[in-house]
Amino acid sequence: MKPLFSEYTPAERAQMFEGKAASPLLPYRYKAKGLGDDLPASTGSLSVSGAQQKLGVCLENGLLRIAEPGEQSTHILKPCADGRFTLNHDMPANELFCLSMVAKLFKIPAVHATLCFFSDGVPAYLTKRFDVLPDGCKRHVEDIASLSETEVQGDSLKKYQGSYEQLAAIIAETSTAPLLDLRTFFKLVLVNYLLCNGDAHAKNFSMMEHDDGAWRLAPAYDILNTRLHVADSPFAMGSGLFSDGHKCHKSGMRNHFTEWAECIGLNAKFAAKEINRALTTLPELLLQLQKSHLSQKAQRVFRYHIRRRFLSLK
Ligand SMILES: Nc1ncnc2c1ncn2[C@@H]1O[C@H](COP(=O)(O)OP(=O)(O)OP(=O)(O)O)[C@@H](O)[C@H]1O
Ligand SMILES: [Mg+2]
Numbered sequence: 001m002k003p004l005f006s007e008y009t010p011a012e013r014a015q016m017f018e019g020k021a022a023s024p025l026l027p028y029r030y031k032a033k034g035l036g037d038d039l040p041a042s043t044g045s046l047s048v049s050g051a052q053q054k055l056g057v058c059l060e061n062g063l064l065r066i067a068e069p070g071e072q073s074t075h076i077l078k079p080c081a082d083g084r085f086t087l088n089h090d091m092p093a094n095e096l097f098c099l100s101m102v103a104k105l106f107k108i109p110a111v112h113a114t115l116c117f118f119s120d121g122v123p124a125y126l127t128k129r130f131d132v133l134p135d136g137c138k139r140h141v142e143d144i145a146s147l148s149e150t151e152v153q154g155d156s157l158k159k160y161q162g163s164y165e166q167l168a169a170i171i172a173e174t175s176t177a178p179l180l181d182l183r184t185f186f187k188l189v190l191v192n193y194l195l196c197n198g199d200a201h202a203k204n205f206s207m208m209e210h211d212d213g214a215w216r217l218a219p220a221y222d223i224l225n226t227r228l229h230v231a232d233s234p235f236a237m238g239s240g241l242f243s244d245g246h247k248c249h250k251s252g253m254r255n256h257f258t259e260w261a262e263c264i265g266l267n268a269k270f271a272a273k274e275i276n277r278a279l280t281t282l283p284e285l286l287l288q289l290q291k292s293h294l295s296q297k298a299q300r301v302f303r304y305h306i307r308r309r310f311l312s313l314k
Contacts, residue, residue: 001121004093004293008114015112016075016128021062028066030079030118054078057126064116064126072136077116078125085229087301092125093293094302095224098195101288102220105281106191108184110220115293123293130219131208140209141218144170145202159201163239164189167202168264174207176214179265184217186261187274189241193253194278194313196225196305198232227305228298234309253312275313282310 003025013019055066056073067073080091096113103110113127131141145159147170168185175181185205192200200223208218226232239245241260248256254275261271285306289299 001089003117003121004115004123012114016114016126017059018134020059022059022064023062024064024114024116026064026116026118026124028118029120030122030124072132072138074129074132076127076129078127079118080123080125081229087228087295087298089123090228090294090298091224092123093295094228094298095125095222097289097292097294098197098223098225099220101195101281101285102188102191102223105284105288106187106278108187108191108220110223127221130221141206142174143203143206147174147207148202159203160236160238162202163237163243163245164235164241165243165260165263166239167205167237171205171207171217172265174215175217177216181217182264182266183270183274186264186266186271187278188220189260190257190274190278192223193234193257194306194309195223196227196234196309197223197236198226198230198234199224199236201236204236225302225305228301250312254314257313279310279313282307 006023006025008016008022008024013022016022055077056071057064057075057077058067058071058073059065059075064075064077066077078092078095080088082088085091092115096115099110099113102108111127111130113125115123116126117123131139133139144167148162148166168182171181171185172178188205189200204222206218206221207215209215235241235248240248241256242263257275258268258271262268286303289302292299294302
């Protein structure tokens with residue numbers, strides 16, 4: 001398989017690599033069952049949580065390489081999942097597309113990301129670490145699951161327990177600017193619904209400490225249209241939007257989101273404004289999808305599912 005491109009644009013270099021030269025071609029092979037033997041065994045995987053394998057990456061002399069053990073990585077690489085997931089090779093482009101739409105169309109701060117390619121052309125998702133400053137210092141970041149009192153370390157299903165109402169309460173309690181972060185969280189949950197991300201669990205939202213000591217919602221990450229790869233349900237959190245677990249019906253999604261806004265301390269007027277604004281993005285979203293790196297088949301499936309979500313909010 002051939003890499004989709006072999007050079008980064010100046011804009012990508014500026015955003016991802018502080019303007020430095022970087023090649024998207026990795027000196028490692030990807031095998032169907034995971035990373036190949038070319039990967040130094042000692043590098044293992046990065047100490048960040050998540051279901052998929054993730055690797056810390058550094059840029060050296062224009063080449064991306066897996067960070068050595070103990071070395072501070074500046075980027076995170078997520079290879080695509082294996083063939084048990086449909087359209088698995090489209091996963092990196094799916095995540096890249098969704099996150100860039102979250103930032104550009106929905107105006108929600110999101111991580112910077114791009115694609116890179118193993119030496120056999122298999123694409124991977126590459127993101128610049130928001131918790132590592134250019135001087136190598138680390139910012140304090142806590143995901144919402146670890147901020148929850150009920151979290152049990154090592155229980156990988158815990159992140160799905162509870163509701164978005166509970167996650168909102170944790171954000172409001174932790175944030176230095178609770179109203180602003182709740183508004184962003186409302187928009188994020190709405191966008192996850194519209195883009196069919198069925199894996200927006202408690203570890204996929206984080207709080208981050210800023211230089212002035214303020215704790216604010218971290219940039220959005222790990223957003224992709226999961227319907228391309230699995231037949232999942234709209235909300236990852238087991239109880240859905242509401243703590244009392246009452247179910248949302250497809251025909252009443254606008255009302256459900258409005259009621260949820262009020263539950264988390266926002267108002268119906270704000271919800272209506274954000275829903276209406278979000279709905280105007282569909283034509284541009286579909287246009288940008290055509291220009292994305294997703295395969296033609298993945299684009300068709302993507303279109304089909306998001307159109308249904310947008311319709312459900314009319
Ligand atoms: N750009 C970034 N900067 C800093 N940390 C990040 C960034 N992207 C992801 N992370 C951290 O790495 C963790 C794993 O990344 P991510 O959620 O993308 O992987 P994942 O395998 O899809 O996770 P899961 O399937 O469990 O949701 C995140 O929970 C977050 O804490
Ligand atoms: Mg994740």
